[in-house]
Amino acid sequence: MQALRFEAVELGQDAARLRAEVRAFLVEQVAAGALDARGDFVSGFSAAFSGALAARGWIGMTWPKRYGGAERSALERYVVIEELLAVGAPVAAHWIADRQSGPLLLRFGTEEQRQTFLPPVTRGTCFFCIGMSEPDSGSDLASVRTRADPVAGGFAITGRKVWTSNAHRSHFMVALARTGAAGEDRRGGLSQFIVDLTSPGLTIRPILNLAGRHEFNEVTFDAVFVPEARVVGKIGDGWKQVTSELAHERSGPERFLSVMHLLALAVAAAGRAPDARVRVAIGRLVAHLWTLRRMSLSVAGMLHSGSVPELEATIVKDLGNLFEQEAPEHLRLVVDPDAPGASAYRQALEDVILDAPSYSLRGGTREILRGIIARGLGLR
Amino acid sequence: MSEITTLIAESAARLFAGEVDKPLLDAAEAGTFPTALWTAVAAAGLPDALCLESEGLWPNWEAGAAVLVEAGRAAAPVPLAETMIARWLLAHAGVHPPDGPLSIAPTRRQGDALTLAAAGGGWTASGRLLEVAGAWHAAGLVSVVAAGGDAHLVLLAGEDLERVRRAALSGEAHADLLLSGRRAMVAPLPAGLGADVLWRAGALARSLQMAGALQRVLAIATGYAQERVQFGRPIGKFQAVQQALARLAQETAAAQAAAISAARAASQGEARFAVAAAKLRTGEAAGIAAGIAHQVLGAIGFTHEHVLHHLTRRLWTWREEFGRESDWARSLGALAAATGGDGLWPLLADD
Numbered sequence: 001m002q003a004l005r006f007e008a009v010e011l012g013q014d015a016a017r018l019r020a021e022v023r024a025f026l027v028e029q030v031a032a033g034a035l036d037a038r039g040d041f042v043s044g045f046s047a048a049f050s051g052a053l054a055a056r057g058w059i060g061m062t063w064p065k066r067y068g069g070a071e072r073s074a075l076e077r078y079v080v081i082e083e084l085l086a087v088g089a090p091v092a093a094h095w096i097a098d099r100q101s102g103p104l105l106l107r108f109g110t111e112e113q114r115q116t117f118l119p120p121v122t123r124g125t126c127f128f129c130i131g132m133s134e135p136d137s138g139s140d141l142a143s144v145r146t147r148a149d150p151v152a153g154g155f156a157i158t159g160r161k162v163w164t165s166n167a168h169r170s171h172f173m174v175a176l177a178r179t180g181a182a183g184e185d186r187r188g189g190l191s192q193f194i195v196d197l198t199s200p201g202l203t204i205r206p207i208l209n210l211a212g213r214h215e216f217n218e219v220t221f222d223a224v225f226v227p228e229a230r231v232v233g234k235i236g237d238g239w240k241q242v243t244s245e246l247a248h249e250r251s252g253p254e255r256f257l258s259v260m261h262l263l264a265l266a267v268a269a270a271g272r273a274p275d276a277r278v279r280v281a282i283g284r285l286v287a288h289l290w291t292l293r294r295m296s297l298s299v300a301g302m303l304h305s306g307s308v309p310e311l312e313a314t315i316v317k318d319l320g321n322l323f324e325q326e327a328p329e330h331l332r333l334v335v336d337p338d339a340p341g342a343s344a345y346r347q348a349l350e351d352v353i354l355d356a357p358s359y360s361l362r363g364g365t366r367e368i369l370r371g372i373i374a375r376g377l378g379l380r
Numbered sequence: 381m382s383e384i385t386t387l388i389a390e391s392a393a394r395l396f397a398g399e400v401d402k403p404l405l406d407a408a409e410a411g412t413f414p415t416a417l418w419t420a421v422a423a424a425g426l427p428d429a430l431c432l433e434s435e436g437l438w439p440n441w442e443a444g445a446a447v448l449v450e451a452g453r454a455a456a457p458v459p460l461a462e463t464m465i466a467r468w469l470l471a472h473a474g475v476h477p478p479d480g481p482l483s484i485a486p487t488r489r490q491g492d493a494l495t496l497a498a499a500g501g502g503w504t505a506s507g508r509l510l511e512v513a514g515a516w517h518a519a520g521l522v523s524v525v526a527a528g529g530d531a532h533l534v535l536l537a538g539e540d541l542e543r544v545r546r547a548a549l550s551g552e553a554h555a556d557l558l559l560s561g562r563r564a565m566v567a568p569l570p571a572g573l574g575a576d577v578l579w580r581a582g583a584l585a586r587s588l589q590m591a592g593a594l595q596r597v598l599a600i601a602t603g604y605a606q607e608r609v610q611f612g613r614p615i616g617k618f619q620a621v622q623q624a625l626a627r628l629a630q631e632t633a634a635a636q637a638a639a640i641s642a643a644r645a646a647s648q649g650e651a652r653f654a655v656a657a658a659k660l661r662t663g664e665a666a667g668i669a670a671g672i673a674h675q676v677l678g679a680i681g682f683t684h685e686h687v688l689h690h691l692t693r694r695l696w697t698w699r700e701e702f703g704r705e706s707d708w709a710r711s712l713g714a715l716a717a718a719t720g721g722d723g724l725w726p727l728l729a730d731d
């Protein structure tokens with residue numbers, strides 16, 4: 001069994017200054033009414049807000065300056081995103097490009113791809129979505145059937161992607177498609193492509209979620225042409241490329257801060273001197289949240305210094321999701337949503353209850369994550 | 381980790397691995413103080429870990445953490461945490477500590493009472509302290525008592541303690557103490573330390589010990605799942621067992637991160653929030669983890685012969701001591717409420 005690594009991380013004075021800048025920015029945004037629609041990293045979509053963030057240099061902020069980045073550290077990015085998530089700022093528009101697609105291109109993309117896509121991403125004008133899941137391929141991602149067949153000058157993609165968050169308001173998709181036989185380990189023959197969502201043959205249909213909101217989509221590909229120059233990395237390396245960034249995707253503060261806004265409203269609704277039962281429930285959640293943040297920061301610190309703590313990152317995601325799902329269940333019983341003056345709290349509670357089932361599905365289900373942890377423990 | 385912290389962690393790990401085994405644990409629980417272990421612990425300088433290179437008011441909790449995580453992992457049956465805290469506080473107050481293991485009494489338990497009286501140019505202490513951890517074998521007891529509006533540090537010598545042995549759930553040598561006008565060494569509590577300093581230091585120490593014990597529990601349960609064969613394969617190959625052990629790993633990880641982060645914070649300040657959160661979170665992890673480990677080990681883990689219970693019984697005891705989860709939850713909840721909704725995030729994030 002490998003030992004778990006969770007060292008204490010300190011962010012330091014520069015981070016404190018940056019944090020103050022972000023808070024001042026958020027105060028301005030609130031005053032401008034830009035923070036009215038609360039959401040999390042999937043549901044709060046606002047191109048205008050993303051544009052305002054970009055103007056401050058806070059999208060792609062760790063990337064090289066020649067691609068529009070600010071060459072700030074991963075821990076500085078952590079400070080910015082946690083401040084945004086803590087108030088439920090609408091970050092969904094640029095989220096995937098900032099967290100995932102941009103770093104993917106920096107690792108595996110061509111120079112031409114980086115110069116084409118990264119600068120507009122950092123300007124907040126180019127949004128990406130992820131095309132991995134299919135009707136018959138969820139947790140078993142390696143079984144995807146969407147095909148990319150070689151044609152003159154590139155590939156023709158045929159198949160169907162589902163649950164594609166924000167495809168209807170993004171510009172590009174990074175799609176995972178089959179380009180060859182799966183091979184013995186079932187992980188071969190997959191490749192990644194940058195697909196222009198305005199391509200002929202591509203259809204985006206809404207799939208309403210249980211709350212009736214249009215966030216994810218079905219995307220069908222009918223021989224959609226993708227030029228050779230839009231292959232990401234190497235043909236056949238798709239699986240390796242997709243899994244290489246998982247530690248970054250899993251351990252971020254978005255895995256436990258979906259309920260921060262709710263918790264703050266609950267504290268406000270509970271008043272300055274709540275009874276012991278309320279204090280115990282809130283105090284417990286606060287301690288859990290504090291611990292999750294320390295864990296997540298610890299992983300961020302390791303990523304920052306170049307190690308890839310996959311086991312620890314996976315632990316943070318599942319534990320974070322557990323917390324996010326537990327918080328509304330506890331709060332609703334101790335802080336009365338029907339109390340006078342508690343309408344904002346009640347609204348947030350209802351939003352979170354409706355969203356909560358997705359927390360332990362998106363980005364890898366609870367059971368799959370625990371399987372990965374078990375592998376890290378040497379059991380598989 | 382600084383160099384000195386790494387060194388002390390390694391020497392503590394080596395020492396405990398070499399000295400603490402099942403026979404020693406059984407003997408300690410039967411009432412024999414492990415003198416050789418204590419001698420080795422003292423010779424390695426572990427009781428003064430909190431004083432190492434500590435600048436200013438705050439103890440070196442990083443070194444303290446390194447030692448206490450290892451002590452917890454080994455279930456070392458000596459009051460090392462209590463001695464470390466007592467020696468640090470005495471050193472600050474300029475009081476020479478007695479040799480040997482020491483105990484601390486934060487006087488926060490229901491029924492605790494300790495009062496001072498001036499007598500012949502000195503002081504006497506009277507009262508009753510219940511289930512004081514490590515007090516059965518202690519060569520001295522440190523407490524903090526309010527008198528005349530100020531908080532005083534009180535040191536009582538071992539021979540002045542009237543003790544009634546109390547077997548803790550863990551089998552550790554606790555004692556009820558009865559004091560009737562015994563002489564006490566009294567010094568002003570160093571400025572800047574709160575009257576609840578022992579309570580909070582004890583809570584942090586137990587958090588660290590629990591973090592260490594949990595790591596061992598995880599290793600025991602994982603190892604067992606790889607060896608125990610049922611239905612023709614190691615039980616660790618069954619998905620239900622894997623998912624349970626993944627939960628155990630998560631709780632272990634949470635405890636570790638919480639305790640280590642609180643220790644770092646307490647090396648630099650009072651760290652009220654961090655210590656409260658860490659004791660709560662490690663205490664909660666203790667209960668969940670112990671339950672999972674016992675389930676995975678089946679009946680063998682329920683025997684006295686197996687080592688697991690030396691860890692799990694300690695977890696069940698340590699989560700009660702120096703404030704259980706509900707106590708710390710209440711104080712964190714009060715803090716959150718007083719800070720208000722808008723202040724909650726800064727409370728969590730501004731370190």
Ligand SMILES: Cc1cc2nc3c(=O)[nH]c(=O)nc-3n(C[C@H](O)[C@H](O)[C@H](O)COP(=O)(O)OP(=O)(O)OC[C@H]3O[C@@H](n4cnc5c(N)ncnc54)[C@H](O)[C@@H]3O)c2cc1C
Pocket residue numbers: 042129130131132133137138139140162163164165166216358361362363364365366367368
């Ligand atoms: C809000 C939301 C947004 C999403 N956004 C995107 C997106 O933008 N792009 C994208 O590509 N995908 C997206 N997804 C899809 C997401 O990645 C999948 O839902 C996830 O991978 C699970 O796949 P599935 O839903 O098909 O469930 P399945 O894989 O069918 O699983 C159903 C249940 O079976 C369990 N299960 C499956 N296999 C095992 C096993 N081996 N052992 C034990 N249990 C198992 C699962 O844990 C789950 O509980 C999104 C999902 C949600 C809910």
